Amino acid sequence: MKIQALPALSAAIRMIWPAQCLVCSDAVDGDGGVCPACWPDLPMISGLCCRLCGAPLPGAMGAAEADCDDCLRSRPPWTAGRAAFLYEGAARQLVLQLKHGDRPDLARALAARLHHALRPLIPRGPMLIVPVPLHRLRFLRRRYNQSALLARALSQRLDWPWCPDLLLRSRATQLQDGLSRSGRRDNLQGAFTLNPARVKEISRAPEAKILLIDDVMTTGATLAEATKGLRNGGAGEVFTLTLARVAPAV
Ligand SMILES: [Zn+2]
Ligand SMILES: [Zn+2]
Structure with missing residues (x-):
């Protein structure tokens, strides 16, 4: 049953029938699942991926860690990073629903996918989990x-x-859409600082390690500026985790 077109009905049904496919809202067993029809539509990143930006790489599972060409050319400032999905198809739909579709309830189920993507980095934890912030005006618009x-x-x-x-x-900052790689970088220069009232929170993780969370990674410019903000403020190693990343150009 497709119920996305009727938000009020959909919300009411979710209250009494919480286990739904993340993509099509059909019933599924357990929380955070995707129905069998939708699984093939989700471009999950599995197998060998770049240690730094999480881009999928050709190669066998279990192979030694590797860096992609982009990261070899221009090394990101964080220690290691992962993404759960490629930002396309049903995964793009999920991100857009979370962001603009008034479906904040999706976050819990999507955290299961983030957890899965983070597995190789979990032994490096515990870390202090920090989201990339929205600017205040955008926050007020989106709530x-x-x-x-x-x-x-x-x-x-x-x-x-x-x-x-x-x-x-x-x-x-201007919206990043439509800007080139260097344009994105310039647009964000110095955009992030540490909240003086919260600096002491950094010590809540051993060695001041931070796990930086964002919904979508495009070129990595936002994550790079946020990492610099954290490091300038005294954070130790920074790791990144995004729900989806735009497929790198080949
Ligand atoms: Zn489905
Ligand atoms: Zn990479």
């Missing part, structure tokens, strides 16, 4: 920060500490 919802759900799942407002977006 919630989708990355903070993911960060909170993951924190509950892993029992790692989280801090929703450790990073501040110190100025409103």
Whole structure:
């Protein structure tokens, strides 16, 4: 049964019938599942991927860690990173529903996919989970920060500490859409600073390790600037985790 077109009915049904496919809302067994019809539509990143940006790489599972060509050319400032999905097909639909579709309830189930993608990095934890912030004006328009919802759900799942407002977006940046790689970088220069009222939170993780969460990674410019903000403020190693990443150009 397709119920997405009727948001009020859909919300009512979710209350009494919570286990639904993340993509099509059909009933599934257990929370956080995807129905059999939708599984093939979800471009999950599994197998060998770049240690730094999480891009899928050709090669056998279990192979030694590798860096992709993009990261070899221009090394990101974080220690290691992963993404759960490629940002296309049904995964793109999920991100857009979380972000613009008033479906904050999706965050808990999506945290299960984040947890799965994070597995290789879990032995490096516990880390302080920190979402990439929205600028205040955008936050007021959207009423919630989708990355903070993911960060909170993951924190509950892993029992790692989280801090929703450790990073501040110190100025409103243009939307990144349509900007080139260098344009994205320039647009974000110095955009993130540490919240002075929260700096002491960094010590809640051993060696001040941070897990930075965002919904979508495009070129990595946002994550790079946020990492620099954290490092300038005294954070130790920074790791990144995104729900979906745009497939790198080949
Ligand atoms: Zn489905
Ligand atoms: Zn890479």
